[in-house]
Amino acid sequence: MLLPSLLSLLLLPSPAVLAVANFENTAVVRSIELSGTLTHVATTYAAKALVGNVKTYSIALPRLEKERTSFFEVKVKGQNVPLKAEFDWDSFKARDYDVLRVTLPEPLSVGATMNLVLETVQTRASRPWPEKASQTETQSLKYDFSLFVISPYETLVQRTKVKLPHPEVHSFTQPKDVSQWAQDDAASHIGNVITYGPFRNFAPSASDVFDEQQTMQIHYPYEYPLVEIASYHRHAEVSHWGANLNIDDNIHLRNVGPELRGHFSRLEHQKQAYSTKRVSHIIPGMVLHLPAGISNVYYYDLIGNVSTSHLRTAPAPAKRDARNKQYSTLEMRPRYPMLGGWNYTFTLGWDSNLADYAGWDTTKSKYVLEVPLMTFVPSSVYTEASISVVLPEGATDVEYFPPFAPETQSVDTLKTYLDTTGRPRITLAYKNLTDRHALGTIHVTYRVPFLAHLKKPIAVSIAFMLFFALGLVGRRVNLELHSAPGLKQKTL
Numbered sequence: 001m002l003l004p005s006l007l008s009l010l011l012l013p014s015p016a017v018l019a020v021a022n023f024e025n026t027a028v029v030r031s032i033e034l035s036g037t038l039t040h041v042a043t044t045y046a047a048k049a050l051v052g053n054v055k056t057y058s059i060a061l062p063r064l065e066k067e068r069t070s071f072f073e074v075k076v077k078g079q080n081v082p083l084k085a086e087f088d089w090d091s092f093k094a095r096d097y098d099v100l101r102v103t104l105p106e107p108l109s110v111g112a113t114m115n116l117v118l119e120t121v122q123t124r125a126s127r128p129w130p131e132k133a134s135q136t137e138t139q140s141l142k143y144d145f146s147l148f149v150i151s152p153y154e155t156l157v158q159r160t161k162v163k164l165p166h167p168e169v170h171s172f173t174q175p176k177d178v179s180q181w182a183q184d185d186a187a188s189h190i191g192n193v194i195t196y197g198p199f200r201n202f203a204p205s206a207s208d209v210f211d212e213q214q215t216m217q218i219h220y221p222y223e224y225p226l227v228e229i230a231s232y233h234r235h236a237e238v239s240h241w242g243a244n245l246n247i248d249d250n251i252h253l254r255n256v257g258p259e260l261r262g263h264f265s266r267l268e269h270q271k272q273a274y275s276t277k278r279v280s281h282i283i284p285g286m287v288l289h290l291p292a293g294i295s296n297v298y299y300y301d302l303i304g305n306v307s308t309s310h311l312r313t314a315p316a317p318a319k320r321d322a323r324n325k326q327y328s329t330l331e332m333r334p335r336y337p338m339l340g341g342w343n344y345t346f347t348l349g350w351d352s353n354l355a356d357y358a359g360w361d362t363t364k365s366k367y368v369l370e371v372p373l374m375t376f377v378p379s380s381v382y383t384e385a386s387i388s389v390v391l392p393e394g395a396t397d398v399e400y401f402p403p404f405a406p407e408t409q410s411v412d413t414l415k416t417y418l419d420t421t422g423r424p425r426i427t428l429a430y431k432n433l434t435d436r437h438a439l440g441t442i443h444v445t446y447r448v449p450f451l452a453h454l455k456k457p458i459a460v461s462i463a464f465m466l467f468f469a470l471g472l473v474g475r476r477v478n479l480e481l482h483s484a485p486g487l488k489q490k491t492l
Contacts, residue, residue: 023057024048026113028149028158034218035165036141036226037256037381038434039068039122043149044077046115049108058088059100059118060150060205062213066098068122070381070432074102077115097150121434123381124256128226128281129219133258133340135268139281140170141222147175147196147214150205159197162218167192170219178214187216194218223280226257227380230343232433236371237390238354240448241456245357248349249375257281257340264339281340285333288375292316292326294350299332301346308333316356348375361445366397369444373403376438385430387442390414393423393456395446400426403440407431420459 027046032039047057061069074085084103100118108114129142149158162172172194175186181199188195196216205212235248258281272279285308290297293316299309310331317326334344358369371389374382391398398411406428413422426444430437 022049022051022054023153024050025151025153025155026157028151028155030149030158030160032143032145032160032162034126034141034143034162034220036126036222036224036379037124037228038379039125039143041118041120041122043118043120044115045118045151046113047153048113049110052108052110054108055104057102057104057114057116058152059085059102059116060097060152061100062097062146062150065120065122065146068125069120070123071119071121071434071436072100073119073436074100075117075119076105077117083116099152121436123432123434124228126222128256128258128340131258132261133281134261135265135282135339136272136279137258138279139222139226139257140219142217142219144215144217147178147216148199148202148205148212150213151202152204154204155202157198157200158202159195159199162194162196164192164194164218164220166221166223168221169194170221172218173214173216175214175216221280224379225255225281225283225338226340227283227286227377228254228256229377229380229382230254230384232374232382232385234374234385234387235390236388238358238369238392240354240392243354245352245354245371246349247352247372247375248347250345250347251375251377252343252345253338253377253380254343255281255283255338255340259341260339283334283338285331286377288330288332288348288377289327290330290350290375291352291372292328293356294328294352297328297330297348297350299330299346299348301335301344303335306333306335306346308335316353364445366445366447369446371442371444373440373442374433374438376435379435382433382437383431385433387428387430389426389442389444391424391426391444391446392448393419393421394451395424395448398424398426398444398446400445401443402428403442404430404437418456418459 024047025045026048028043030041030043032041043059045057045059059074072085074083075081076083083105085100088099088101102116104114125145126141126143129140133139145160145162147160149155149160169189172187172189175182175196178186178199181201182197186196186199229251231250231252233250235246235250237246237248238244239246272282290311292314294313297311297313299306311328312330313328314326330348332348334346336344338344357371358367360366361368369389369391371387373387374385389400402409408429410427412425412427414425415422424446426442428442
């Protein structure tokens with residue numbers, strides 16, 4: 001088994017030779033869960049070490065799959081702690097794939113095995129097909145992917161399982177010319193799962209050219225709207241005097257389902273509201289999960305306040321660890337139903353007790369603040385997102401720790417009402433946020449000197465003193481008009 005593999009190494013670049021000689025994949029299983037704008041993929045690699053003291057494992061991703069991936073995480077199967085994984089830009093410089101270097105939790109000896117799981121979230125991998133639909137037509141999507149899981153190591157057996165949102169499928173591609181790897185039917189459909197494989201005895205396939213690769217397509221119905229957040233801005237402002245954390249979200253929402261063919265009929269929409277079968281590509285409203293213990297919730301759009309909403313507030317949990325398990329529910333309904341290609345911009349905000357999100361670290365003598373990264377709209381992708389955290393005026397020694405590496409980050413000063421020197425503002429910019437980013441929290445540590453706490457009351461006191469001083473001076477100024485000396489007033 002090893003002799004043909006070693007001979008094949010002579011045809012690969014020297015960095016790849018080292019990678020292929022380290023491991024052998026006894027099995028590779030890929031599971032693809034189809035939905036709307038988000039596609040979850042989990043690939044399990046059963047790796048066997050061929051040499052001793054192995055510390056890194058390489059995973060190859062096709063370039064198209066890499067471009068679609070907005071989140072990735074590698075874990076040992078059955079464990080919750082992610083492993084260190086970075087893309088290697090120096091080795092494996094190929095035109096059609098990238099390589100992810102995974103640092104193992106401990107070096108492996110010869111013959112030792114380990115199951116690694118690569119979890120990825122692909123954005124916009126499924127597209128509407130057909131691309132346009134009338135107001136009463138149903139919605140269907142098309143998803144394409146590579147048939148074989150490529151790897152820099154020899155693979156004994158591999159298979160791909162595609163889980164559909166519904167047992168019904170319009171069509172799926174059958175592999176061709178795969179007799180050298182598969183003996184039975186290469187693709188089968190049972191229930192809501194389509195299985196490709198098993199395919200056996202793969203030589204290292206992560207090379208500059210892999211001619212045997214094929215593209216599979218699955219055309220399936222989807223009964224939920226395709227939601228995309230084109231732009232999202234969160235403004236979080238801390239007030240120590242008010243013991244308050246204010247969250248203000250500005251959201252630009254878009255329906256990326258099939259575009260409307262023809263004109264919109266309000267009468268037809270009202271008829272569908274009383275029908276048992278709703279149209280899948282229209283967004284009539286949505287349910288958002290907000291933090292527990294919030295108050296003064298507001299929701300308005302470009303026209304003004306929107307009253308077609310209902311809020312159920314949950315009390316703040318006694319323990320901070322239980323905050324993610326309890327949440328308030330906002331049933332939000334836009335002013336108009338959103339069809340494919342339509343947009344809607346609105347603002348959502350609330351106040352929270354600062355004690356639920358901030359505390360005092362006695363060891364470092366600093367405040368510790370936790371700000372949720374985002375308000376997640378179900379089954380959506382956030383194309384452009386920026387999060388701003390505004391600290392109290394006079395805050396010093398500011399440090400921040402984002403849950404995920406941002407595209408850009410900056411710290412500047414923001415001046416608002418009654419400010420003198422301004423407030424430190426942290427701004428983080430992201431792209432393509434998904435549901436796996438939704439629970440992320442930005443940690444900020446800072447100090448506020450005692451005199452900084454007094455800046456605002458001193459500024460207010462000085463302002464009132466100046467106001468009263470001007471009043472006193474004004475009362476002593478005589479603004480009456482007097483006749484000039486020597487002039488006599490004429491009597492009419």
